[in-house]
Amino acid sequence: MRLDPIPIAPLVRPILVVVLLALSGIVTKAARLRSEAASAWTAYLSATQSRIAHELRAPVGFLALDFDADGAAERRAVRGGAVVVRSIHTLDARGERIEAPSARIHHWRGDVLIPGVSVAELVGQLRRGIVPRQEDVLAFRVLDSGPDRLRVYLRLQRTSLITVVYNTEHVVTFATDGGSRATSTSEATKIAEVSRPNTPEEREIPAGDDHGFLWRLQAYWRYEGVSEGVIAECESIALSRDVPSLARYLVDPLVERTARESMTRTMLALRAQFGKP
Numbered sequence: 001m002r003l004d005p006i007p008i009a010p011l012v013r014p015i016l017v018v019v020l021l022a023l024s025g026i027v028t029k030a031a032r033l034r035s036e037a038a039s040a041w042t043a044y045l046s047a048t049q050s051r052i053a054h055e056l057r058a059p060v061g062f063l064a065l066d067f068d069a070d071g072a073a074e075r076r077a078v079r080g081g082a083v084v085v086r087s088i089h090t091l092d093a094r095g096e097r098i099e100a101p102s103a104r105i106h107h108w109r110g111d112v113l114i115p116g117v118s119v120a121e122l123v124g125q126l127r128r129g130i131v132p133r134q135e136d137v138l139a140f141r142v143l144d145s146g147p148d149r150l151r152v153y154l155r156l157q158r159t160s161l162i163t164v165v166y167n168t169e170h171v172v173t174f175a176t177d178g179g180s181r182a183t184s185t186s187e188a189t190k191i192a193e194v195s196r197p198n199t200p201e202e203r204e205i206p207a208g209d210d211h212g213f214l215w216r217l218q219a220y221w222r223y224e225g226v227s228e229g230v231i232a233e234c235e236s237i238a239l240s241r242d243v244p245s246l247a248r249y250l251v252d253p254l255v256e257r258t259a260r261e262s263m264t265r266t267m268l269a270l271r272a273q274f275g276k277p
Contacts, residue, residue: 123176
């Protein structure tokens with residue numbers, strides 16, 4: 001007598017729903033940034049900035065991808081029109097990972113070719129506060145500006161298990177070599193989660209009472225002129241709350257996919273805004 005296999009999906013689905021509901025209850029609770037996590041974030045940024053400074057001083061190479069083992073292939077792909085996005089992690093002086101206790105550091109790098117423009121043209125527009133439209137950015141305005149500095153407001157929306165809106169402020173600084181290369185850095189100086197956005201009850205949630213999905217945000221950009229236009233490269237680093245270890249196998253793929261899609265949209269929006277046929 002042949003026994004047909006028991007269908008697994010109908011048995012797993014109710015369990016998965018229960019797990020997701022329990023997880024949703026966990027992540028909707030307030031989270032507080034602990035001092036040891038904040039210290040780890042500072043150490044991570046310091047190590048990243050040291051690495052970037054070392055790369056920018058190198059006699060050969062300029063983009064971060066130039067210093068990867070498969071960087072040559074990635075550069076060819078970018079110049080061929082591909083958007084290259086990958087998750088990375090800066091190591092400390094001993095070559096070890098820097099972990100943030102009770103928090104998570106998210107570090108992504110994206111590269112895109114912006115055809116038909118020069119570095120001077122591209123950076124000139126960015127310095128004037130001209131930015132591409134993105135679905136994650138609900139509002140944007142320049143608060144203050146100088147020759148190589150901008151202070152801007154962005155209303156951001158982040159969606160993972162739930163959708164969260166933030167009022168944020170950033171200081172953006174630019175540096176050029178007078179030729180075919182330039183850099184910029186964006187530091188979030190304010191990140192305030194918004195409760196009940198776009199309603200009469202809208203308010204900013206005090207730090208420590210928010211969900212903890214976005215505590216810190218930093219971005220490092222490099223722009224290099226090539227024959228086809230400009231390769232723009234972004235390293236985006238964020239700090240968020242951690243999740244229980246048993247839930248990570250469900251959460252990690254979702255967080256990774258969301259972060260990858262967000263970086264890809266950013267790079268595509270940059271090309272659509274500034275690229276020329």
